[in-house]
Amino acid sequence: MNLKTIPLCSFFVVSCEILFLVMLAGCVTAPPVSQAPGAAAAWLGGTPRVLVRMDATRVDAWKTITQSRESLKPVGGRTKTVWMGFELEHLDDLKTAAQTVRIVLEGDFPKGLVGLALDWNGSWKKSEVPGFWKNSKLNLSISVPRDGLVVARRGETFLAERSDGVLRDLDPKELEASDVWISFWEPGQALFGAAGAKLLPVERLDVILNAHDGVLSGPLILRFTDERAAAAATVLLKLVGPQIRSRLGQDLTWSVNGLQVVGSTLTVKQSDLSALADKLVADSVPAVGDNP
Numbered sequence: 001m002n003l004k005t006i007p008l009c010s011f012f013v014v015s016c017e018i019l020f021l022v023m024l025a026g027c028v029t030a031p032p033v034s035q036a037p038g039a040a041a042a043w044l045g046g047t048p049r050v051l052v053r054m055d056a057t058r059v060d061a062w063k064t065i066t067q068s069r070e071s072l073k074p075v076g077g078r079t080k081t082v083w084m085g086f087e088l089e090h091l092d093d094l095k096t097a098a099q100t101v102r103i104v105l106e107g108d109f110p111k112g113l114v115g116l117a118l119d120w121n122g123s124w125k126k127s128e129v130p131g132f133w134k135n136s137k138l139n140l141s142i143s144v145p146r147d148g149l150v151v152a153r154r155g156e157t158f159l160a161e162r163s164d165g166v167l168r169d170l171d172p173k174e175l176e177a178s179d180v181w182i183s184f185w186e187p188g189q190a191l192f193g194a195a196g197a198k199l200l201p202v203e204r205l206d207v208i209l210n211a212h213d214g215v216l217s218g219p220l221i222l223r224f225t226d227e228r229a230a231a232a233a234t235v236l237l238k239l240v241g242p243q244i245r246s247r248l249g250q251d252l253t254w255s256v257n258g259l260q261v262v263g264s265t266l267t268v269k270q271s272d273l274s275a276l277a278d279k280l281v282a283d284s285v286p287a288v289g290d291n292p
Contacts, residue, residue, distance in 0.1 A: 038172025040106040041083045042162040043151045048085030048102065051166065051183045056082050056107070058179040058211045060270040081106040085166065089190060105150040114144050132159045180209040180216055191247070192240050199236050201229060207266065214270050220252060220263040233261050 056062040056079040083104040124133040143160040151160040175181045187205040188197030204223045209216040224230040252263035
C-alpha cells in the first residue's frame, strides 16, 4: 500500500515534541478515568474532515517510535489511544495534514504532572487561561482538560473545547473495537480526482484495520446515500481501478451491501508503517510563523 494515503502518518511529524513534554510523569500513575466509548474524541473539537483513531497498544508504529528513543519510553507505555482530526482536501498532502492536525492522547497522564512538565519546559509559554500552553516555534498549543488526556492543536490560540459533533453518526463502540479506524467525509475528489468525484458521489470513506501476523488489514468501505448510486459504483470502480491501485498499491475485491460498497481486503505491513513513522519523526518540522 502507498502509505502516503494514510493521514495518521503525518501525526508523527509533530508528535515528538508533544510526547517529550509529558515524560516527567513517567513514575506516577493517575487513577483510571471511566468514560463512555469514544468520549475522548470530543476534545478534537469541531467536525474534522478526516478522523483517525489508533490503538497505541496494538499498532507497532507507535511502539517502535517510542521505544527507539530513550526520552519517549515513559510515554510509549502510557498512551492507550491516539485520536487525530484533519482538514484535508487531498490525502497525499502530508504538509497540509501536519498544519491542520488536532491530536488527543488518551492514557495514563496525570493532569497535574503534565502541567508541571510544561511549566518547566522553556519551549512552552503558559497562557493566562489555566491549563493552556503555546509553542510559537511549532505553532502548537496544548491543553490538559482532565486526567488521562493531552490535547494538541496546530495554529490555534484558544483553549480546546469539547464538541459533540466530532464523530457525527459513527458508532464509537465500533471504532474502539478496531486497531485503526480512519473516516474521511466526502472523499471523492481526494480519492479519484475531480472527474471521478462526480461519477462517485461518496458520502464517507471508512478504513477499518486490525493487527495480526505483522500486518494491519481490513475492509475499505465507501458509503452512499442512495442504493442505486452504490450499485452503479461497483461498475465505475472497475474503470478507476488503475487510480485505486496507484494509491493503495494493491487491488481490492468490491461488493455491494445496501448503501455500502465494501472493498476487501486492504493490507498494510506494520513494518512499513513503522519505518515511515520513524523517518517522519526524524525530519525537522517546517518553519512556521509565531503565534500571536
